[in-house]
Amino acid sequence: MTEPLLGDAVPAAAPGAGSNGIAASDRPVFELLDVEKRFAVSRPAGFLKREKRSLAALDGVRLTVRRGASIALVGESGSGKSTLLRVLLGLAEPSDGKALYFGQPVNEVRAQSRDFARSVAMIYQDARASLDPRMTVTALIAEPLLHFGLCGREAVGERVAALLSRVGLPAEIAERYPAALSGGQVRRVAIARALAAEPTVLIADEAVSGLDVSTQAQLLNLLRRLKREMGLTLLFITHDLGVASYLCEEIAIMYLGRIVETGPTDAVLSAPAHPYSRALRHAAPEFFAPITDPLEGEIPSPLDLPTGCRFASRCPRVEEDCLTAEPILAPIAPGRTVACRHPLDAEDHPALPQITASAPAAGSPAGGAGVSA
């Protein structure tokens, strides 16, 4: 990790100087510029009355995804991670701000050609629902192959078999329907389908959560290998700090529609600067155990955000100035940014063991947050 891949406050790297050696263009793959996404919601307001309100699922989000980067997006449920992906993919129009793909608005790029659709593949959290239940595995994987003209009909069988073996599925499931597959197999089919288009960017929304540990480990290994072999740019949503550190070099931590901290994953996790990041880190001493109910204190409703720092109601370091104005994401160290008026520094973390991000051995129960130098 020689250059910051994340964070708008950091100057762009020189072309060709990417740590992985493939950064040919200095244009980031994705840029979110002060993106806001508000939903109109109505809620009861007294007897038989409903009040129309606007809910800010994303509130001033800045994120830069450079080519070859691997970024984990972490945060409690409801923090806006899925909404961020939807904006990034052009499935939701930002209410404010811009979502850019190589410098061009995502919606324009998508309307212009299929290149975006082919280059950017998505693995949904609910893999089963993302697969047409009336299609066989072969038909499902063949769809992107034929749609993007990657092979002729006669070669489909062969290509599907190759993709299935690549994701570790036996060839005989090719003629089955998703309903006849286990949860882990369905995820693999979804991954195979995403890879079929030979994408350069892989976006995954909790692609391994809810699976048993050994299946998670297999899929993480697979994704890591694919990232290495195909030079994929990876944006990975997860609840699980272990998954984040195993798969991603960068991490972005979200809280209530805002990114509150970014930086290299191991640096952020071993010495979090934002009190929220630290709380997350403390709540998950066991790696590969998703954070279920991590933090003390009520999470404020996104409809009634406090003035000032939105984490103030749960923050142990809160001071008066926190309540006056919202802290903005600002650099604190090379490659690291944080949105906090009183960030923690290294001395604040005597109790945190440094972590290694080794995947748990297949078959073992929730595995090791090992210690390494």
Added chain:
Amino acid sequence: MAVGEASLDPSTVPAGKAAARAKKPRRKSLFLRRPFFSLALLVALGFVLCAVFAPFIAPYDPTAQSIEAMMAPPGPDHLLGTDSFGKDILSRIIFGARYALTIGIVAVLIGAGGGLVLGLAAGLSTGWLEWALMRLIDSILALPSLILAIAIIAILGQGVDKVILAVGISLVGPFSRTVRSDVLQVKTQLFIEAAHLMSIPRLTVIRRHILPNVFFPLLVQITVRISEAILVSSSLSFLGIGVTPPTPDWGLMIAEGRGFVSFAPWMSGMPGMALAILLVALAIVGDAVREEFDPKLKRAQ
């Protein structure tokens, strides 16, 4: 960096394990699991065979009158008795199966075809077109099938073909309503968004993803609604505005025997029983098909 070094030895990962887990033990055959269904299916098939081979099975000509055998009670010569013109009731029931099933099936196919077109259009359109189609469907649905069929017969006139058309049209409303709600449900599914994300053209998405997912529940609906169509067509005949005599139609036979119920109850009773048995059998078959193939019901089990 610690992240880089950590790895999992792929050899420790049993590749075939997940696959083995997904293989479930073979399920018992449908017929063993559902004895009532099997019986009902046999009965329904019996009626179908009667309909197909009626001329070979029926002991008499269904329209042949006989003065000697007028209103004969069930006996060795006429197993189910004869009617007021001496026509053999068993033969008329056997031939009547042709009318019941033909009218039921063809009418349902007309209703399903119309319902598919209308339901798809209503489910896929937006704005004023959707509004107009919805009002159209609502107004068809405002009348019960039988009343609607009577109204159509009043316009078209009597006869088997008219009855089929009238019953078929009267079923377009219910079919289009279910098709539309299926379309709306499928439209919001994640796999449709995934297709959209892949930039698959809208028409292709409809043909490849929406239609197959709507078509299957439609097939189930068809099996369930055949009995409704038969009932409506028999009711029309019973009311004297459907099929015309001397056609061996069950509803007509029930109506003809109505005046003789006290001293020749078999005249109405026998065709009435045939109708009831067929309807119950079809209802059981339809229910079983729905439960067996409706993924929503299945998951709840």
